[in-house]
Amino acid sequence: MMRERVVRIEGEPKSNEIREKAARLIAKGHKTYTPTQAVIERAKGVYLWTVDGAKLLDFSSGVLVANLGHNNDYFEMKFQEYCREVPRNAYNMFTPLEIRAAERLIESLNSPKLQRVIWAASGSEGVIKAIWCAQHRYPDRPIMLATRGGFHGKKGLAGDVTGESSPNPNVRFISFPMCDYCDEVDPKDKGKEEVCRPKYEAELEELKRRYPGKICLLITEPYLGAKGSFHPPKWYLQLLNRWCEENDVVFILDEIQSCHGRTGEMYAFQKYGVQPDIIVLGKGIGNGEPVCAVVGRDDLIDSLDYGEGSDTFSGNPRACAAILATLDTFEKFPILENCRRASKVMEEGLNSLREEFDFVKFVRGEGLVWGVEMESDEIANEAVLRCYLQYKSGGLGLHMMGPLAGKVLRVAPPLVITEDEVRTGIELMRRAFREIERNRG
Ligand SMILES: Cc1ncc(COP(=O)(O)O)c(C=O)c1O
Structure with missing residues (x-):
């Protein structure tokens, strides 16, 4: 599969400029291949905003790191508290x-x-x-x-x-x-x-x-x-x-x-x-x-x-502060319960995609870590790109990481996602998949 060094997306002047600079300044090997090369300026909860102002629902948790969501107020407050006056x-x-x-x-x-x-x-x-x-x-x-x-x-x-x-x-x-x-x-x-x-x-x-x-x-x-x-x-x-x-x-x-x-x-x-x-x-x-x-x-x-x-x-102290702030947030909020509820909606939604589209071959997962296996690497990459581009028609796009093992879409939103937000994400995937289907004739 052709993997371009610099992705250019029409209507994204600021992102395109940064993508070009990144190709000059930052090693290709430093990132995994993602067909969107999304350029994110700001993030909150389960949402990301690109430098061009597009709003995206995050189905990646930044590669499964932001379990509590981006800039979680409670986590950030506790983190700052623990970090105060610690040595380097x-x-x-x-x-x-x-x-x-x-x-x-x-x-x-x-x-x-x-x-x-x-x-x-x-x-x-x-x-x-x-x-x-x-x-x-x-x-x-x-x-x-x-x-x-x-x-x-x-x-x-x-x-x-x-x-x-x-x-x-x-x-x-x-x-x-x-x-x-x-x-x-x-x-x-x-x-x-x-x-x-x-x-x-x-x-x-x-x-x-x-x-x-x-x-x-x-x-x-x-x-x-x-x-x-x-x-x-x-x-x-x-x-x-x-x-x-x-x-x-x-x-x-x-x-x-x-x-x-x-x-x-x-x-x-x-x-x-x-x-x-x-x-x-x-x-x-x-x-x-x-x-x-x-x-x-x-x-x-x-x-x-x-x-x-x-x-x-x-x-180091900041690492320890992050561990404590994370545990505090899990103790204070019903994050696991939320994950389990969202998981059910996710499972149903992804399986509905498998039933609707021939090119969706398998759905596997638990909690909020799912894989959607597509027919080929090409379709999987096209799906990631089309999910992202949904922002152009409905105001909200969907961010996913590049496919795993070539053709498996990774679906892993922050654990604080609501059931309705999961449904929204599934509908964005459905719209993107329908475009793929139409294109295939
Ligand atoms: C199960 C598992 N083990 C190990 C690693 C490697 O971790 P790191 O990338 O922080 O070195 C990862 C990263 O994706 C992982 O998912």
Whole structure:
């Protein structure tokens, strides 16, 4: 598919100028491809305004970071309060704020295993630190297991456990359920435990046979996000969890994307009924401030000695302030309840699109994280662009990130979206899809 370096949209002079400057000044590799290259000047709640004054409903949450919405008044007030007079420090001192953030986070996780924190400044760094902890704890076990098709970040070890193959000779992949693509079982049996479980058990047992006493960790996500939104049956994650417990393998759950309400529960591990040894939290944990936390068993987190997990920005006071302000906002407002209500409307609405349009192939999701799989990359990209351009006819456009895995539209609005706003978003998608249909003749 042709991916232009600079998108030009008629009637958007200011945006076009910035898009051109961006192409001169900022690395192409710094952004993922989005057919709109939206230039956003201002944001509030679930709305964005472009520099040319177009108003957009945000179905991306800025790539799932702004769970509480943009410029949430309560969050911003608390954030400023916590930030007042804090030092600009790194790893050379403690602040009361840091200790409070760790305490509150551990309280909110409410799991006997998740008792100690190591901070990171981005999701992939958090994953790397989680892996280091397991490796330092069990230095004589070189093998790392990861679920195939997962995304844990692009850097170093996080990149090594991402995808379907790895440059790291110690990484082995195991299958993750992707029921829509599965033709091994009868359609009526897809995802059924009694039918599917033996396949996954056999894979795990085979790895145990091949690497006795050598498997250090297993890392997975509650659902495959970047791969196109594949949400497994609960029994699958529980199977991995139990197998890890029985075989003394560190179970690392990457909740960088799913944490802080995305699935309708504060944490996905609560919804899926698992107890990770280490959890990695990112994105929504600071409502968009750059912060990540790795929380785990004492013996694992403590296996790193002084300085072995430190870096300049991890756990700085502003990051800790953001964690506290986010938790305060979840405590004060019924955000999870809102997410669950909006989720039902979203599910119905997206399924109505699947029924109406042949080119919508699958709808998958939970909470407020959905994937709409289109027939092709071209149609998916055209859909993103046409959704955005709706502002030209009705006054409101729809902002979505570039498709996942080529052709899956990611639908993930802030968790504060109302049911009516979800309906509005679905209608914008419907109008855009009707244009695609008309164009196809
Ligand atoms: C599940 C998951 N893990 C890891 C990452 C990597 O996080 P970061 O981009 O902050 O390094 C992401 C980011 O999208 C993610 O969704």
